[in-house]
Amino acid sequence: MRKTDRKLSDIISTVIAYAVLSGPVIILVVVMAFSCYEKAKSTITFHSPFEKKVYYTVDGEFYHESKDCPVLENSSRVYSAYKKDLTGKTPCEECSGRN
Ligand SMILES: [Zn+2]
Incomplete structure (x- = not known):
């Protein structure tokens, strides 16, 4: 019983460690994706049907x-x-x- 408890806490601490380590990476990816989206949005121009x-x-x-x-x-x-x-x-x- 104690053994499995320790295992679980080990897993949790490992997950937390990974989350802390990968946190900045995830933020970077989100920021990059967002800036790409903003860039794409600014290049798409909308045209009126009356435009020649x-x-x-x-x-x-x-x-x-x-x-x-x-x-x-x-x-x-x-x-x-x-x-x-x-x-x-x-x-x-x-x-x-x-x-
Ligand atoms: Zn012509």
């Missing part, structure tokens, strides 16, 4: 107001994105002048 979408190709230097722009005709892959999310691309002269 434009069309572009990955290697093209222009973005297009219209998907039917003749410049895009020979492109196999045309992507669409919100105008303000596109950086480093300039408006296409073919279709921006028409609108």
